[in-house]
Amino acid sequence: MLRLKNINKRLGSFALKEINLEIPEGEYFVLLGRSGSGKTQLLELIAGLSSPDSGEIWVNGRNVTRDKIQERKTGLLFQDYAVFPNMTVFGNIAYPLHSKKLSRDLIVRQVNAIAGEMNIKGILDRYPHNLSGGELQRVALARTLVNSPSLLLLDEPMASVDASLKDDIRRNLRQLNRKGLTIIHVTHDYREAISLAGRVGVIHNGHIIQTGTPQAVFSKPANKFVARYAGIRNFFRVRFRLTSEGWKAFCDGTIVFSLSGNHYPDEGLLILKSDDISLSESRPQNCTENCFSGTVTEIMPCEFGMELTVDAGEIFYADLPANEFRQLNVEEGSEVWISFPGEAPVALPGSG
Amino acid sequence: MIKNNFFSWIFLILSSLLLLFILAPLTGMILRTGGSELFETVKDKEVQQSIWLTLWVSFAATFFFAFLAIPLAWILARKSFPLKSIVQGIIDLPVVLPHTAAGIAVLGFISRDGFLGKAADIVGLSLINNPAGIAFAMAFVSVPFLINSARDGFASVPERLEKAALTLGAGRPRVFFTISLPLAWRSIMTGFVMMFARGMSEFGAVVIVAYHPMIAPVLIYERFSSFGLKYARPASVLFILVALALFIFLRLLSLNKKETVASEDAQT
Numbered sequence: 001m002l003r004l005k006n007i008n009k010r011l012g013s014f015a016l017k018e019i020n021l022e023i024p025e026g027e028y029f030v031l032l033g034r035s036g037s038g039k040t041q042l043l044e045l046i047a048g049l050s051s052p053d054s055g056e057i058w059v060n061g062r063n064v065t066r067d068k069i070q071e072r073k074t075g076l077l078f079q080d081y082a083v084f085p086n087m088t089v090f091g092n093i094a095y096p097l098h099s100k101k102l103s104r105d106l107i108v109r110q111v112n113a114i115a116g117e118m119n120i121k122g123i124l125d126r127y128p129h130n131l132s133g134g135e136l137q138r139v140a141l142a143r144t145l146v147n148s149p150s151l152l153l154l155d156e157p158m159a160s161v162d163a164s165l166k167d168d169i170r171r172n173l174r175q176l177n178r179k180g181l182t183i184i185h186v187t188h189d190y191r192e193a194i195s196l197a198g199r200v201g202v203i204h205n206g207h208i209i210q211t212g213t214p215q216a217v218f219s220k221p222a223n224k225f226v227a228r229y230a231g232i233r234n235f236f237r238v239r240f241r242l243t244s245e246g247w248k249a250f251c252d253g254t255i256v257f258s259l260s261g262n263h264y265p266d267e268g269l270l271i272l273k274s275d276d277i278s279l280s281e282s283r284p285q286n287c288t289e290n291c292f293s294g295t296v297t298e299i300m301p302c303e304f305g306m307e308l309t310v311d312a313g314e315i316f317y318a319d320l321p322a323n324e325f326r327q328l329n330v331e332e333g334s335e336v337w338i339s340f341p342g343e344a345p346v347a348l349p350g351s352g
Numbered sequence: 353m354i355k356n357n358f359f360s361w362i363f364l365i366l367s368s369l370l371l372l373f374i375l376a377p378l379t380g381m382i383l384r385t386g387g388s389e390l391f392e393t394v395k396d397k398e399v400q401q402s403i404w405l406t407l408w409v410s411f412a413a414t415f416f417f418a419f420l421a422i423p424l425a426w427i428l429a430r431k432s433f434p435l436k437s438i439v440q441g442i443i444d445l446p447v448v449l450p451h452t453a454a455g456i457a458v459l460g461f462i463s464r465d466g467f468l469g470k471a472a473d474i475v476g477l478s479l480i481n482n483p484a485g486i487a488f489a490m491a492f493v494s495v496p497f498l499i500n501s502a503r504d505g506f507a508s509v510p511e512r513l514e515k516a517a518l519t520l521g522a523g524r525p526r527v528f529f530t531i532s533l534p535l536a537w538r539s540i541m542t543g544f545v546m547m548f549a550r551g552m553s554e555f556g557a558v559v560i561v562a563y564h565p566m567i568a569p570v571l572i573y574e575r576f577s578s579f580g581l582k583y584a585r586p587a588s589v590l591f592i593l594v595a596l597a598l599f600i601f602l603r604l605l606s607l608n609k610k611e612t613v614a615s616e617d618a619q620t
Contacts, residue, residue, distance in 0.1 A: 048518075082512045082516035
């Protein structure tokens, strides 16, 4: 479907470097990256709004690198929707159809059909300044889809809408993908990626660091940047040693992690997901390894409950669901025990 | 709060003084002009012809130069190129030149020895003492107003709207005529009116290029220098009233035009 081969593009002091990506037909691919990472520039290259300095872009087996924008059959939905303010909703949706020089009747029929699908038939004669964020988003999507793109490019489609509309948008996008539309969606929010993506890619400083299923990328991040992106906050610089009791990771001599894996480098970074950590007021029974006592230094509400910061010689961040937190009955300054299974700590490859 | 009020009062007084400075001479001139004098001037064929000449030549100069100024404004707003700031400086040059010097420069260009004069001579046209020459002189000193205003208008159109139109299958000309131009229309019309007004009021450059046929500012000057203030005043008042009426009309027209463009695009 889409194939990017060794794409390079310099934009002032920033550059997209050696971008290689293959996206099969019907896939929902989410490209994750911070602002300034190059994800929007990559979308614009695919759409044809700019040309790469080197490399090739293939769509449906055809090299479109030097093709005009109008010939690429890609639809691009901009972050703030870019709905034309000088036209009504009808005028906006009809805009791409005028370029095809269709008859007036056909244009009216096609606009009405897509407006019905997107549930915006009642606002066809309104101007954009009278529309809500959700309506603008649907108008922009209808305007893009009426052009029957074979590839839909979405630039942060949920960045400008409030939380209550995000579910609707997610539902719409999933439906479109289920109907067979290939979607490339760029975002800075890894939760968006988890909820929508068949596959994700992480882009940083103009370079795609890792691609794979969301589960693969977030459970085995390629480096610290990807791990941070996945919301992981527990990082420990350690020395790995094989002892008579198996593999251990020594962290500045204060904390010793017991590991369940087989091969480790001499030293490197160890990561631990916040929700893999359990907390208890007393030492857990039969716990001989990976349990440490510490002091709660901070308690903060988080999306799924509470995040506790525990100083156990090293700083640990643990996420607890609200009901578990209530049962635990701790406050800042309380002594607690943290524990986690041997398979929870993961060594970051290439961090040695 | 008291300080704020004091501050506001000072600014209000200073602003009023400036407004008074603009309005007082105009009001004085209108009040000192008797109804009968004004009526006589309205009937004066020479005055009528000079006002009409001023209006149509300035309008024609603005209209025809708009076809060159608008594309240049778009390029300045959208493209980066070497020496762009120098090009911008060149555009603003006529505004800072003494207008008589501008007239001399234009005269050199349109006289029989000049590039344009020679070209016009081939088709048997003399640009000196001709409405076409007057139009060149007017345009020379006033076109920066249109270019700069239109450039600001194009620059204020979000580029992503043009990009969106391109991804929706529109060619560059269609994007220009359906997105860039309508959205920059208000600024372009403001520039149009400014250029027209500046051209209409031009004296220094025009008087060097063409004393005859007489445009209104030259006629007013001639009456003042030949007959005195009393004879120049009614023609001045009449010219000001006509100009005011025209600007109000053009302003209304530009607003209506903006709405029309919007509604045309809205229809299929």
